[in-house]
Amino acid sequence: MKAIAIEPGTTNTRLIDSAEPSLSSPYEVKVRMLEVGICGTDREEALGGRADPPEHSRHLIIGHEMFGQVLEVGSEVSKVKEGDFAVFTVRRGCNECVPCQNGRSDMCRTGRYKERGIKELHGFETEYVVDHEDYIVKVPVSIRSVGVLTEPMSVAAKAIDEALTLQAARLPEAKYEDWLKGKKALVAGVGAIGLLAAFALRLRGAEVVGLDIVDEDSRRPQILQQIGGSYIDGRQIKTTDIDEQYGEFDFIFEATGVASLSFELIDVLGRNGIYVMTGIPGGDRPVCFQGADTMKQMVLKNQIILGSVNASTRHFAMAISDLEKSKNKYGNLIDSLITTRVSYNDFMDALSLRSEEDIKTVIEWGEKEPEKSL
Numbered sequence: 567m568k569a570i571a572i573e574p575g576t577t578n579t580r581l582i583d584s585a586e587p588s589l590s591s592p593y594e595v596k597v598r599m600l601e602v603g604i605c606g607t608d609r610e611e612a613l614g615g616r617a618d619p620p621e622h623s624r625h626l627i628i629g630h631e632m633f634g635q636v637l638e639v640g641s642e643v644s645k646v647k648e649g650d651f652a653v654f655t656v657r658r659g660c661n662e663c664v665p666c667q668n669g670r671s672d673m674c675r676t677g678r679y680k681e682r683g684i685k686e687l688h689g690f691e692t693e694y695v696v697d698h699e700d701y702i703v704k705v706p707v708s709i710r711s712v713g714v715l716t717e718p719m720s721v722a723a724k725a726i727d728e729a730l731t732l733q734a735a736r737l738p739e740a741k742y743e744d745w746l747k748g749k750k751a752l753v754a755g756v757g758a759i760g761l762l763a764a765f766a767l768r769l770r771g772a773e774v775v776g777l778d779i780v781d782e783d784s785r786r787p788q789i790l791q792q793i794g795g796s797y798i799d800g801r802q803i804k805t806t807d808i809d810e811q812y813g814e815f816d817f818i819f820e821a822t823g824v825a826s827l828s829f830e831l832i833d834v835l836g837r838n839g840i841y842v843m844t845g846i847p848g849g850d851r852p853v854c855f856q857g858a859d860t861m862k863q864m865v866l867k868n869q870i871i872l873g874s875v876n877a878s879t880r881h882f883a884m885a886i887s888d889l890e891k892s893k894n895k896y897g898n899l900i901d902s903l904i905t906t907r908v909s910y911n912d913f914m915d916a917l918s919l920r921s922e923e924d925i926k927t928v929i930e931w932g933e934k935e936p937e938k939s940l
């Protein structure tokens with residue numbers, strides 16, 4: 567079968583022939599790939615950045631944002647059946663720590679987890695994959711067209727879940743289900759993750775303001791406005807003046823990976839506010855910000871700043887529910903986040919394609935029924 571592989575640390579990306587996997591235990595599921603989304607992680611890997619091949623392999627099959635159809639299930643599998651649409655999660659636990667032993671490898675304590683398509687396990691940019699049913703999440707037919715957005719939505723879902731859990735635990739008036747209702751949320755970076763977070767925040771009743779550095783009439787701010795959000799062009803206003811014009815924010819969702827901006831944004835967080843960072847900076851340039859003022863503000867205003875990465879199967883289920891609700895509330899607007907679909911043969915286009923209007927590029931592995939081998 568075909569697969570897109572890199573040689574970690576090099577820019578050598580190519581289509582390879584790889585052995586088709588088959589079920590090796592009654593608890594495994596074989597999935598035929600339909601679509602796999604491309605994100606910054608894949609592009610960084612293809613440029614020679616952070617990625618580790620499996621043991622005894624020089625290459626790594628990339629891809630972690632998958633969507634496929636179940637082809638075959640082992641005799642003990644109960645979560646899915648043949649023909650179901652489904653996604654596999656990305657991370658596989660270390661099996662040594664308590665979070666990993668409890669299905670929460672997203673909170674792994676040892677760091678010895680593996681990730682499909684990123685760290686020591688082959689990914690999903692290929693025709694067929696097999697994995698344990700513990701890692702599969704069924705996708706309803708109603709959101710088939712956006713099933714490939716499940717993994718990036720799960721990252722937003724976890725970040726929001728973490729914030730709501732913490733606020734509900736510490737604030738006397740906060741309830742997990744409706745703390746965001748009427749609250750002011752700032753989404754920094756209106757790319758795929760930021761827009762998905764904006765949908766999830768609007769579904770929970772928040773007032774959403776997006777911050778980016780593109781023209782207001784371009785595609786991403788337009789989508790934000792169509793779900794009732796408003797947009798700030800970061801080139802037109804000093805970050806620390808945002809609160810003077812828009813008021814302070816109860817919640818900040820950071821998805822830029824730009825360290826200088828992200829630390830400056832603490833300034834616009836309000837009393838008892840919570841700020842979740844999800845971006846991963848590419849460089850290591852030192853950042854200069856008003857440390858004493860920031861610390862004073864965080865203490866005097868009871869603020870939380872937290873980082874959030876990856877997602878558990880529960881967050882994948884939340885993501886699916888949010889995608890369904892988005893479909894119901896905003897129709898096909900959520901589909902417009904997928905801006906480009908290319909065949910796996912044109913994978914280089916997908917890895918390099920990047921215009922201001924591009925939100926999510928998806929590699930197609932097959933829409934047609936699989937050919938029966940003779």
Ligand SMILES: [Zn+2]
Pocket residue numbers: 604605606607630631718
């Ligand atoms: Zn990704």
Ligand SMILES: [Zn+2]
Pocket residue numbers: 659660661662663664665666667671673674675676677678679
């Ligand atoms: Zn662990």
